[in-house]
Amino acid sequence: MKPRRGAVIAALALAAPAASDEAALLEKIEQLEQRIQELETNQESGGRTSEAARSADWSRRVRIGGSANTGFFGGEPDSLFDPDGFKIWDARLFVDAYLGEDVRMGDTTLFRDVGLSFEWNLVRIGDLDNDVGDLYVDFQGVGDSDWVNVQVGRFQIPVGESYLHYGRGYASQPFVSNNFGPWWWDEGVRAYGSGGSEIGRFGYVASVSDGDTPFNSEGDSDKQVTLKLFAEPFPWLRLSVSGLRTGELGSRTSNASGALWLGETWARPIGASTTVATFQDGVAVPDGPTRMRESWFVGADGILDFDDRARLWLAYGRYHMDANGGSFYDRTLHYWIAELILRGVWLAEPLRPFYAGVRANALGTYDGDEGYVLDMRRNSTLGYNMESLTAYSGVIGWDITSWLRLRSEYTHQQIDLVRGVTQTIRGAARDADFYAIELGGDF
Numbered sequence: 061m062k063p064r065r066g067a068v069i070a071a072l073a074l075a076a077p078a079a080s081d082e083a084a085l086l087e088k089i090e091q092l093e094q095r096i097q098e099l100e101t102n103q104e105s106g107g108r109t110s111e112a113a114r115s116a117d118w119s120r121r122v123r124i125g126g127s128a129n130t131g132f133f134g135g136e137p138d139s140l141f142d143p144d145g146f147k148i149w150d151a152r153l154f155v156d157a158y159l160g161e162d163v164r165m166g167d168t169t170l171f172r173d174v175g176l177s178f179e180w181n182l183v184r185i186g187d188l189d190n191d192v193g194d195l196y197v198d199f200q201g202v203g204d205s206d207w208v209n210v211q212v213g214r215f216q217i218p219v220g221e222s223y224l225h226y227g228r229g230y231a232s233q234p235f236v237s238n239n240f241g242p243w244w245w246d247e248g249v250r251a252y253g254s255g256g257s258e259i260g261r262f263g264y265v266a267s268v269s270d271g272d273t274p275f276n277s278e279g280d281s282d283k284q285v286t287l288k289l290f291a292e293p294f295p296w297l298r299l300s301v302s303g304l305r306t307g308e309l310g311s312r313t314s315n316a317s318g319a320l321w322l323g324e325t326w327a328r329p330i331g332a333s334t335t336v337a338t339f340q341d342g343v344a345v346p347d348g349p350t351r352m353r354e355s356w357f358v359g360a361d362g363i364l365d366f367d368d369r370a371r372l373w374l375a376y377g378r379y380h381m382d383a384n385g386g387s388f389y390d391r392t393l394h395y396w397i398a399e400l401i402l403r404g405v406w407l408a409e410p411l412r413p414f415y416a417g418v419r420a421n422a423l424g425t426y427d428g429d430e431g432y433v434l435d436m437r438r439n440s441t442l443g444y445n446m447e448s449l450t451a452y453s454g455v456i457g458w459d460i461t462s463w464l465r466l467r468s469e470y471t472h473q474q475i476d477l478v479r480g481v482t483q484t485i486r487g488a489a490r491d492a493d494f495y496a497i498e499l500g501g502d503f
Contacts, residue, residue: 121158127151127231127502133186135494139473140437149498150230151183152193159197172201179227185238185324191275193227193245207253207263214247214275217320218265218288219302220377221361222397231502234415235455236469237494240323240395240423241375242302242357246270246284260293271306273317273326280351282307284319296366302377304357308384316352320379322395322423323449324435327355327381330389334433336443340388341429342480348389353382368412371401391432397421413459424448424476431478441488447476463502470495 128151134144159174179193196213216223222241225233246269254263264287270277271284284307290300309327310316318327331338331347338345359377364370375397383389399419404411423434424447433439434449455469473492477485 123156125154125156125503127228127500129231129236129498129500131236131496131498133494133496133498136491138441138475138488138490138492139494140492141494141496147186148183149186149236149496150500152227152230153180153182154178154228169204170202171199172204174199181227196250205253206255209252211250211252214245215250215267217242217244217246217269217284217286217304218250218252218267219243219286219304219320219357220288220359220375221298221300221363221373222375231465231500234401234417234457234467235399235419235453236467236496236498237451237453237471238323239397239399239419239421240449240451241397241421242304242320242322242359242377242379242395244273244319244321244326246272246319247276248283254290260291262289262291264289269319271309271319273319273321277317279310279314279316280308282309282354296364298361298363298365300361302357302359302361304355306352306355308351308353309355310351310384312350315350318352318355318381320355320357322377322379322393324437325393325423325433326436327352327379328433329383330391330432330444333436334439334443336440336445336485337482338444339431339478339480342478344480348383349385351384353384355379355381368403369406370403371399373397373399391425391430393423393432393434394426395421395423415457415459417453417455417457419453419455420451422448422450424450428479438488442475442477442485445477445481445485446489447478448474450474450476465500466498467500468495468497 129149131147131149133141133147135141155178157176159176161173162169163171163174175198177198178195181189181191181193183189192214194215196211196215199210202208202210216227219242222239223243225238226243248267248269250265250267252263252265254261267286269284271282272278284304286302286304288300288302290298292298304320306318309318310329315329315332316327320326329348329350329352357377357379359375361375364372377395379393381391398421399417401415401417404414425432426448428447431445431447433442433444434446451471451473453469453471455467458466460466471494475489475492477489
C-alpha cells in the first residue's frame with residue numbers, strides 16, 4: 061500500500077511542540093515528502109531504482125580505453141612493405157576494473173587495493189592477431205607495504221625497458237617501428253615494489269612464469285624466472301639491470317618456443333618453421349633438436365630524460381640459447397639500442413607539440429659462421445642465416461592533441477648473412493629500407 065502523504069504530514073505537525081521553529085518544521089516536512097515520493101516511484105517501477113544504482117556503481121569502477129594506429133607504409137622489395145599500401149598497423153582495447161580496497165583479516169591489512177587489467181590485442185604490426193595481451197589481477201599494497209605488490213595472470217615479461225613500448229605503451233612511443241629489445245607476454249606471477257630515500261628512488265620487478273610463447277601453453281614443467289632492479293638517483297636519470305633464466309624448453313614432439321622475444325624473434329630450435337637451408341661454418345646443416353636445455357638473458361638500460369627538452373636511451377643485452385643436443389646448435393644473440401628524442405619546445409614554445417628523433421639499434425649473433433632468424437617474418441626467405449640486423453631510423457612527430465599523434469619515419473635496414481649461403485638467399489636481403497606515415501589515436 062502506498063504511504064498516505066497527508067496523514068503522515070499531519071501527524072508530524074501535531075507532534076511538534078508549539079514552540080518549534082516554523083522554518084525547521086517546514087524543512088522536515090519537505091524532506092519527508094521527498095522521501096515518500098522516492099518510495100512510491102520505486103514501488104511503481106518494481107525496484108528498478110536499485111538496478112540503476114548498481115549500474116552507476118559499475119561505471120565508476122570500470123575504465124575502458126584503447127588505441128588505434130593507421131597509415132601508409134612502403135619500402136624496398138626486401139622491406140616487408142612492398143608493395144606500398146594503407147594498413148591498420150596497431151589496434152587494442154583495454155579494460156581496467158577496480159575490485160576493492162582495504163581488504164582485511166581482523167586488524168591485519170591483506171591488500172590496500174585490488175584491480176583487474178585486460179588487453180585485447182586486436183592488430184599488431186599490421187596483422188590481425190585477435191588474442192589476449194595483458195590479463196591479470198593486481199593486488200597492491202600486500203601487507204600494507206609499498207614493496208610488495210603482486211599481479212597474477214598474463215603480463216608483459218619484466219625485462220629491460222623495451223616492453224614498456226608495446227601494448228598499452230605503443231600509442232605514446234615516439235617511433236612507428238619497434239626496437240629489438242626484450243618483451244612479450246607470459247602467464248604466471250609478477251611482483252613489484254619501489255621506494256624512495258635520500259639517494260633517490262629505487263625498486264624491483266620479478267616474475268615466475270611458464271616460459272613459453274604460445275598462450276596458455278607449456279611444453280615443459282620448468283619455469284621462467286626474471287629479476288629487474290632499477291634506480292632513479294636523479295629525476296632525469298633511470299638505470300636498470302635485468303636477468304632471466306628458463307629451464308628446459310620443448311619436448312620430443314614439439315619445438316621449443318621460449319617466451320622472451322627480442323624484437324620479432326624468440327628462442328626456437330635451429331631450422332624450425334622454415335624450408336630455407338641453414339648454413340653453419342659455410343655449409344648446409346640439418347635441423348637442430350626440438351628441445352633446449354635452457355636459455356638465459358642479461359641486460360642493462362640507461363635513460364636520461366630532461367622533461368620537455370630531450371630524451372636519450374641506451375641499452376644492451378645478451379641472450380644465450382643452450383641446445384639440448386650439444387654446443388653445435390647453441391646460439392647467443394646480442395642487441396643494442398641508442399635512441400635520441402629532441403622535443404620542439406627546446407627551440408621555441410610554439411613548437412611544443414612537435415618532436416624529432418633518431419635511433420640506431422641492432423640484433424645479431426655477430427658470428428659469420430653461426431646465424432639465426434632475427435625476424436620471424438623473414439623465415440621463408442632468409443631462415444636461420446642472418447648474422448645481424450641493423451636499423452637506422454629517423455622520425456618526426458606531431459602531437460595534434462593529447463590523444464592524437466601523427467608520425468613519419470624512415471628506416472634504413474642492413475642485413476648481414478653468414479658465409480656460404482646461396483645467391484638466392486643473399487638476394488633476398490639487399491633492399492630492406494622502409495617508410496611509414498602513421499596517424500594514431502588513444503583514449
